[in-house]
Amino acid sequence: MTDQPTTVTTVAEGVARIAWLPGEPVDVVRREVAQALTRHARVEALVDPADDDGQRTATWAGMRREGVMRGVTVDGSPVDRIVYARLATDVPTDQPEGFRALLNSFLPRKRAIGQMLIRDQDARVLLCQLTYKRDWDLPGGVVEVGESPQVAVAREVEEELGLRLPAGPLLLTDWLPPWSGWDDALCLVFDGGAHDASLTDRVVKQVREIRSAAFCTLEEADELCADFTARRVRAAVANLDGGPAYTESGRG
Known part of the structure; x- marks a missing residue:
């Protein structure tokens, strides 16, 4: 996702965006998300649709899949990115309701x-x-x-x-x-x-x-x-x- 170490950047009032290196342990990303939520109402990540590992990391770090942003400019070119996010008000994923909501965000819908x-x-x-x-x-x-x-x-x-x-x-x-x-x-x-x-x-x-x-x-x-x-x-x-x-x- 980035050539820099794991970063958390404020992109709007109350909104942080997190990015991490390929192969970053889920526990590290989960910890960074939790820390960011002590200062922000929302933490989000933009993940390449071709990056299966990145999608898994975002999910198991507790961020829910929200949809696809089409035509985001990255390095001067329009690309698609999957939006994952966690809110400070979301039920913790170690509780059944929170875990079900996490699964519900990415499982197929018909x-x-x-x-x-x-x-x-x-x-x-x-x-x-x-x-x-x-x-x-x-x-x-x-x-x-x-x-x-x-x-x-x-x-x-x-x-x-x-x-x-x-x-x-x-x-x-x-x-x-x-x-x-x-x-x-x-x-x-x-x-x-x-x-x-x-x-x-x-x-x-x-x-x-x-x-x-x-x-x-x-x-x-x-x-x-x-x-x-x-x-x-x-x-x-x-x-x-x-x-x-x-x-x-x-x-x-």
Whole structure:
């Protein structure tokens, strides 16, 4: 990280930045962090994403991973750096809550998407034409941090369509691989039940996201949806009586 011995530098009011030599013992860095926190509210380190040892040292010195700063200027060139930090108010890592928070900061996190399979009496599926892409999709959206996927999908349906429908049993878990700038995600499809076709008359569109909503046959879904979405719709319908199932991009 630096060609100087371990250093602690004040970079803003109440904020110190620590840097250390490759191979520096974790105990030394941990001690320097603790000492710096007696004079600062925050101690941070900027670690090269390619520096696995540096990342381990930062973690086991008690600093939580906060994210990646892109395009930081180092020696005149823009580079990326992982930000690690510890606050004076953080729970000590020798206590269970503090240790769990440390692990939680760097363990992988998976985006979750909740969708609802809503049908009419003719077994057609409610699809939405979205404002931000050409393909149609099932109603739903991204699950917020700390939110139940089942609660999330009912919330999204109410926000986007003005329909208050309880989310029933889970029909399908569909893993979506990384695609076009998106990280991978899990899509959870819940049963929204069967309703009269007049349900669409009650739709109040969220105009920023929804152009229209309509009940469609599976054949129409094949035409209107992206191929992976059409496969997901068919897999969810096929599993209405079979309990939860798992697919990857709609494929079993």
